[in-house]
Amino acid sequence: MFYLLCCRFLQTLIHLLKGNIGTGLLGLPLAVRNAGLVLGPLSLFAMGIIAVHCMNLLAKCSHHLSAKLNKPFLDYGDAVQYGMENVSWLRRHSIWGRRIVNVFLIITQLGFCCVYFVFLSDNVKQVVEASNGTTMNCHRNQTAVTVPSFDSRLYMLCFLPAIILLVFTPNLKYLAPLSLAANLAMCTSLVLIYFFCLTNIPNHINLPKVGHAKDYPLFFGTAIFAFEGIGVVLPLENKMQKPQSFNMVLYLGMGIVTFLYISLGTIGYITFGEAIGGSVTLNLPNCWMYQIVKLLYCFGIYITFALQFYVPAAILIPPVLSRFSERWELTVDLLIRTALVVFTCVLAILIPQLDLVISLVGSVSSSFLALIFPPLLQILTYHNEGLSPWVIVKNTLISVIGFLGFITGTYISITEIIKRNGRHDNLDVTFFQVQTLQPVV
DSSP, rough: OOHHHHHHHHHHHHHHHHHHHHHHHHHHHHHHHHOOOOHHHHHHHHHHHHHHHHHHHHHHHHHHHHHTOOOOOOHHHHHHHHHHTTTTGGGGGGGHHHHHHHHHHHHHHHHHHHHHHHHHHHHHHHHHHHGOOSOOOOTTTOOOOOOOOOOHHHHHHHHHHHHHHTTTTTTTTGHHHHHHHHHHHHHHHHHHHHHHHTOOOOOOOOOSSSOOOGGHHHHHHHHHSSSSSSGGGGHHHHHHHSSGHHHHHHHHHHHHHHHHHHHHHHHHHHHGGEEEEEEEGGGGSSSSHHHHHHHHHHHHHHHHHHHHHHHHHHHHHHHTTTTTTTHHHHHHHHHHHHHHHHHHHHHHHOOOOOOOOOOHHIIIIIIIIIIHHHHHHHHHHHHTTTOHHHHHHHHHHHHHHHHHHHHHHHEEEHHHHHHHHHHHHHHHHHHHHHHTSSSSO
């Protein structure tokens, strides 16, 4: 029995780590640059504490409501719906609690899929363009010249058929072997990324301790995007044989995650300085070992696409299928999956800047799911059970911080997207004019 409990504990811990470690981790060095070398890590630490606290609140409220209603399991939407039923003037509209949560879950997960398209295209494009000059020497970037290839948006279109085929998988259990291989690939890549950063820290560090105030909302969006695992909290807790031991898993797992976030964010920024890219992989040298690192992480992200896609598919597809006869169900199912993948690809093509896509998705949706909803849910759940004024003030403050991050992060991200796209269009026009004016020899 003890052996089984230990196995379940480790299994839940691994799933929790997997749910929080993805492309967001690789974007944190740029986030630290936006906040500053001192303010960035301190802010990540504070955000980690708040995020873990909100995860704990969600699990606590779900457990309390499920016991009160004699239900074995409540998901995020269920918890918000039944929490709203505790308040008399919200009871009639409680179904909207579930709908709003589902909307933000769909936005978040499809946003992750958009980020994956941009990540895959940027990294594979870099590997292809540097392939002719790639060397075995990883101490310095020895690539003599990179050969320009297609625009990154064309790479996204190249990935589109492969990703559509991937999401046609009817059950995630068929992807279990590939998922295990993807986890091993991503772990190997992370170890080598840490190795390079730790062995290439410059002797003299002259980086700003505090960044510009206008860039801090971009930090917030990227950081809250990284703490993306609140959606796996309730499923993991309900699968444990002893849910009361979930707190230990949560604190241990998120402690490891927060350490990884702070350490890679800090040493990545120190190593590459102001030249840090939207993903730290884009700054790795063009030697074969680190080109393989990029491809391994791309493989992991490719398989993870199906896992992230599963949530919006499970919410959106069943209600549509219920309107069709059984003979059309498979056709309609595949058409909806195809349409959703094409939709995420189109969004990625419209916003091909990795750092800004991450910040925008984090600001718009992750802020609500991770920071705004859980504190409000506790107020609703214990509305009639003597909640202390201190708890109400604390929860209100967390939700206000999340809402301010949502407003400022969304505004700055959209402003930067418009600015960069305008600059990119001007460069394309200038390049075209220069090419047109070239004399014919």
